[in-house]
Amino acid sequence: MSNLKALKFYATQPHTCSYLPKQQATTLFLDPDIIISKPLYSQLTDLGFRRSGQHLYRPHCEACCACTPVRVKVDEFKYKRRFQRILKTNQDISLRICPPHYCDEYYELYARYIEARHADGDMFPPSKEQFNSFLVGDWSFCKFMECWLDNKLVAVAVMDELTKGLSAIYTFFEPELTKHSLGTYCILQQIYLAKSLGLPYVYLGYWIKECQKMSYKTEFRPLEIYLDHQWLAVL
Numbered sequence: 001m002s003n004l005k006a007l008k009f010y011a012t013q014p015h016t017c018s019y020l021p022k023q024q025a026t027t028l029f030l031d032p033d034i035i036i037s038k039p040l041y042s043q044l045t046d047l048g049f050r051r052s053g054q055h056l057y058r059p060h061c062e063a064c065c066a067c068t069p070v071r072v073k074v075d076e077f078k079y080k081r082r083f084q085r086i087l088k089t090n091q092d093i094s095l096r097i098c099p100p101h102y103c104d105e106y107y108e109l110y111a112r113y114i115e116a117r118h119a120d121g122d123m124f125p126p127s128k129e130q131f132n133s134f135l136v137g138d139w140s141f142c143k144f145m146e147c148w149l150d151n152k153l154v155a156v157a158v159m160d161e162l163t164k165g166l167s168a169i170y171t172f173f174e175p176e177l178t179k180h181s182l183g184t185y186c187i188l189q190q191i192y193l194a195k196s197l198g199l200p201y202v203y204l205g206y207w208i209k210e211c212q213k214m215s216y217k218t219e220f221r222p223l224e225i226y227l228d229h230q231w232l233a234v235l
Contacts, residue, residue, distance in 0.1 A: 074194045112175055
């Protein structure tokens with residue numbers, strides 16, 4: 001286990017919050033010169049940190065605590081009827097796990113997704129440089145889960161395998177296939193994969209009650225939140 005007290009962290013200047021536009025946000029980053037090892041990353045994830053590209057970070061806002069880390073308890077996960085319907089709808093999808101890398105097929109799917117679903121966000125417009133810095137790197141713990149339908153790549157879920165679970169980093173998918181609920185499908189497959197690996201949790205990042213785009217995370221139950229320096233079962 002790493003000595004966390006010996007680590008250096010840096011806080012950003014206040015900036016406009018990406019999720020609550022009327023709020024100012026501050027972010028705490030792990031020293032970028034520190035190599036992100038799986039044990040260190042796992043420890044910090046259990047303290048509410050998240051990975052974005054080469055960086056581990058956590059919200060550090062003085063006047064707001066809306067960003068709440070959440071994780072799904074895999075062994076007790078409930079496959080409600082909607083989830084069962086989604087799995088049935090996508091029963092012809094085949095999956096392939098591979099290391100993170102760049103290819104044109106990935107990027108073209110990623111660009112279509114950003115342009116259709118996040119044209120109002122800070123990731124628009126997409127670029128190859130952005131794709132590589134955000135999702136591609138030489139990390140042994142990172143994997144891409146490819147979803148193929150009729151010999152066409154329709155979704156990619158980027159995930160990190162940690163000591164206690166899988167961390168769902170990002171998912172991009174064919175925006176026109178709305179009936180397939182591919183975002184939800186990818187989370188369901190990550191929950192299934194975590195269970196097959198004997199890992200107790202799937203970390204879904206941050207949940208903000210006031211942010212509609214994050215409301216889907218509360219569908220995956222039982223859910224735990226990180227509050228007051230401990231994980232608590234809430235749903």
